[in-house]
Amino acid sequence: MAAKIRQPGWYRALAFSILGVLVCLGLSTGLRAAFTVDPVYDGEAFLQIALLMVPLFFLGGIGCFDYWLRWASGRTVVDDHADHGAKSWRDYFKVNTDHKVIGIQYIVVSMFFMFAGGLMAMLVRAELAAPGRQFVDPNTYNGVFSIHATLLIFLFVIPVFAGIANYVLPLMIGAPDMAFPRLNALSFWMLPVAGTMMLLSFLAPGGSFAAGWTAYAPLSVDAPIGQAFFTIAVQFAGASSIATALNFLVTIITMRAPGMTFFRMPLLVWANFSTSLLVVIATPFIAASQFMVLLDRALGFNFFNPANGGDVLMYQHVFWFYSHPAVYIMLLPGFGIISEVLATRARKPVFGYRMMAFSLLAIVLLGFTVWAHHMFVSGMSDWIRIPMMITTAIIAIPTGIKIFSWVATLWRGVIKMDTPMLWAVGFISMFTLGGISGVMLAMVPLDIHVSDTYFIVAHIHYVLFGGSMFTIMAGIYFWFPKMTGRMFNERLGKIHFWLTFIFFNVTFAPMHLIGVQGMPRRVSDYADQFATWNLVISISSFILGFASLIFLYNMITSWRSGPKAGSNPWNSLTIEWQVSSPPPIFNFDAIPSVVGGPYEYGVPGAVHAVFNDTKPDPLPVGAGAGAAEAD
Amino acid sequence: MTGQSHRGAVTAKNWIVLLAIIVVASAIGIAFMLALRWFPEQGSNVAPDIDTFWDVLVIVSVPIFVAVTTMLLFSVWRWRQRPGEEDLDGPPIHGSTKLEVIWTIVPTIIIAALTTYAAILLVDIQAAPAKGTRVVNVNGVQFAWDFETQTPDGPVKTAKLYLPINEPVKFNVRSKDVIHDFWVPAFRLKVDAVPGITTTYNLTPTKLGTFDVVCAELCGLGHAYMRQTVTVMTRERYDAMMARLAAPAGTPAPATDGAAADLGKTMFVAGNPATGATACGACHTMKAAGTTAATGPNLDEALKTANAAAITEMIVDPNKQVAAGYSKGIMPANYATTMTKAQLAALVKYIDQSVHGKG
Secondary structure, X not given: OHHHHHOOOHHHHHHHHHHHHHHHHHHHHHHHHHOOOOXXXXXXXXXXHHHHHHHHHHHHHHOOOHHHHHHHOOOOOOOOOOOOOOOOHHHHXXXXXXXXXXXXXXXXXXXXXXXXXXXXXXXXXXXXXXXXXXXXXXXXXXXXXXXXXXXXXXXXXXXXXXXXXXXXXXXXXXXXOOOOHHHHHHHHHHHHHHHHHHHHHHHOOXXXXXXXXXXXXXXHHHOOOHHHHHHHHHHHHHHHHHHHHHHXXXXXXXXXXXXXXXXXXXXXXXXXXXXXXXXXHHHHHHHHHHHHHHHHHHHOOOOOOHHHOOOXXXXXXXXXXXXXXXXXXXXXXXXXXXXXXXXXXXXOOOOOHHHHHHHHHHHHHHHOOXXXXXXXXXXXXXXXXXXXXXXXXXXXXXXHHHHHHHHHHHOOOOEOOOHHHHHHHHHHHHHHHHHHHHHHHHOHHXXXXXXXXXXXXXXXXXXXXXXXXHHHHHHHHHHHHHHHOEOOOHHHHHXXXXXXXXXHHHHHHHHHHHHHHOOEOOOOOOOHHHHHHHHHHHHHHHHHHHHHHHHHHHHHHHHHHOOEOOOOOOXXXXXXXXXXXXXOOOOOOOOOEEOOOOOOOOOOOOOOEEOOOOOXXXXXXXXXXXXXXXX | OXXXXXXXXXXXXXXXXXXXXXXXXXXXXXXXXXXXXOOOOOOEOOHHXXXXXXXXXXXXXHHHHHHHHHHHHHHHHHOEOXXXXXXXXXXXXXXXXXXHHHHXXXXXXHHHHHXXXXXXXXXXXXXXXXXXXXXXXXEEXXXXXXXXXXXXXXXXXXXXXXXXXXXXXXXXXXXXXXXEEEEOOOOOOEEEEOEOOOEEEEEOEXXXXXEEEEXXXXXXXXXXXXXXEEEEEOHHHHHXXXXXXXXXXXXXXOOOHHHHHHHHHHHXXXXXXXXXXXXXXXOOEEHHHXXXXXXXXXXXXXXXXXXXXXXXXXXXXXXXOOOOXXXXXXXXXXXXXXXXXXXXXXXXXXXXXXXXXXX
16 A cells, blocks of 8 residues: 555545645645634635645646656656556556557547536526526526536537647657657646536535636626636646647657658648647636636735726736637637548548648637627727727638638549548538628627627537537547547447537527527526527437437447457548557657658559658658649 | 549539529528518617618628538539449649639628628717717616616616617616626617726617616626616606606605505515516515525525514615525615615515514
8 A cells, every 4th residue: 555655646646635635724724823814724715725736736646747856856767668658448547658548538538528518508408498497596507507618618629639639640740759748648637637626616615616617807706716616727727738739839840750841741730730829829818817816816916806906807808818719729620630531531632731721820820819809898998899800800711711622622522421521521511600600790780789699609609519529520530440449330420410410500500599689698597588499499409418428329339349440441641540550659660751742632652651761752842732732 | 434424524514503503592591591580679770770781791691601511512412432432532633723812802802891881880889979968877786787867857766777769878887896788689789887997888769668678798696687678768758757756755655554465575576677676586485475486595494583674674785694605795785776665664574474474
């Protein structure tokens, strides 16, 4: 037992966490005693310190810092890769430095939180099935929709993309791992910490955080202690996000295989490069906004208290300076996935490869210039409205380029409409709708009316469900054979798609209508005139939730006993498909050489990368995708 | 390559059919979208302009969606992988500068046109009101509104909003606690009520009747219930009403015991919609009244030991002392202004008798 507690792992994590609780207890009572605050013990003071510190003890206990601390203290460090790669399922519950193990850890954990967040959505819809009160009181209701959004944004969409890219991206660029494997492990382990903290807020006195995922001050400052669980959990999710993005940037810039020029990179790599730029620049702003709320709450800093010179609107500016780019953080990786799936399953090069890459960068740049379109009715200066409307509308142009190029990629291809492709094509159509309602919302005179209504709820679900979720599903099905070495059940995959596609639309399309008619969002009760549509939406949403159980069943049974997948079931050209499924422990026996573009389908004898020898590539640089642009 | 005629180029005939499908489907889509009753009734001068703008956006949007979806469906049907084509690749088309220029420039023109239209419309909406425009101070508080305006007989404060028809009005919107949002869907305009600053908008009501006032910004527990009404009336009725409200309140005739009990129960179960006094029973359980809500404490238990004076204080100043497990600031603190003294007395008497089984 004593030996077990000395080893990194769950026993030590538990021991360290208990130690952490005691330290926080000592710290809070000690400080209060030193400053003669009465009473010496205060539950909220202790809780806020504990929420900040106990996770660090846990991370230390599970073993995230062992190597660094040994190295920093001058003790011997062994680079025997003992914690690299998984030999049994138990290794997935340990700190592991293999990007493939971390990728699976990310995906499975975020899928858990998807089901948790989805369950909250079911609760919301159950409450809204009829006017008046059905199941939960208003406090619980506000908590449930707040945690629904928070989990699905911070613990599902953002990290599941990081998980897919973690697995696929190093393989795609011919790298043996990510640039910083230990940082990668730490990034992952901060996620379950953040997610658990958010769920635990239900147990907080006064209920869970209930100010929405936007946590506007001063509502969040005055709220009961449950709010602190959000404020602090976001710090851990954000730190995880920033560290991963940094890791991706360094990996992409420094670890590409010989011959892998930027314009020979698959678009998924471009997409994650762009996303990581957004994360690294923007995420510190949400950290700042939440720290200001924490300081206001815990120590009375009055950042957002107008009676003492605080500024309420400042919160929204800082918050949205992250949270609008966050919309693209939740979309660009999906754009990358769609390009991979379409080119492979339509057997054609991605149409206009270079413009696809440039449009990603254009979205990154423009994404930082539009945040105040969330604030058209917030009471900010009127003059900001028109410039922000124009920049917002301009984003439709690079986004439109992507949509048209995807359609043109399909044109004259040899198209296999299997499960990944169904999700990809479904995405293009649904995301077009989400984009159109986005342009409508950019138009200030209309936005003034529909802001904070169900029209917004419809729009964000067309973008994040019809958009992000569909790309995630396309990616999960597409790389499932690579990650598990087995094929999924195609029939169940198709049923999952069609049920989701149909009932997604029945659920969210009517929300446009009731929004314009005047139903505000974030309400547990509504005027009787909206009753019929709300009942339709609720019933449909339950079928939508049921469809995700088919997905779960398919994934579990196929992972255990699906037919074996070869190394390249989709006959793809990119590098991850040229190694075994799942790939060997350090990905490649010999580092590949890249000799052409990633999507040279239909070019006789074209290859993207060669493995057999290490001679410099015979083709001149630039013979790849971009150079052959002329039709 | 025999047997692959379906992989040939798209003929002129194909294009005509595709174009026809897009045109017809767009026409049907637009007709359907315009036939739906999207907006609530038009209650202000800006409503018709905003509704027309919506129609224009719909007419521009539908063909874009229809075109993308038609091309998608056509592609996956026409070029689906047929038996024997498992190893076939499509033609290596890498792009077309001409096409890419077109689908950059055309959306740019559409965007430029729409933003210009929107900007012109917005400038109209934002235009400063003329001097002497009637001002209504709109104050948001968890979870109620009050509306304050100057009349020749002095200031009048109401829980419901009253406006004369066809006269411009400017709203000065403020909040006493957290952010609220003052929205009248029939008027089409809204603005946040932000603590520390005054936000404004102005418009002219153009339709007689009573419309909903909605809080559109999450403001806490009672957000969903922060609903009120605005009544637009003729100038004569408006003036008469303001004169009556501005007059010092007369002493109400003493009520008989039975009538007082009835009044108390009515206040408990229904509140006073005319002034915006929320019904107690909307949030509290009390056996005698048959209410079962649980937003606030169960009164049968919470008031066991309270006498009439204590109950009065709890209604008038609910934040002074809050039952264990409940938070401050949830129960409206405006009952002193939304009920007459007689109503309050009757209510207290009714509650006192009900919880102590005297009724």
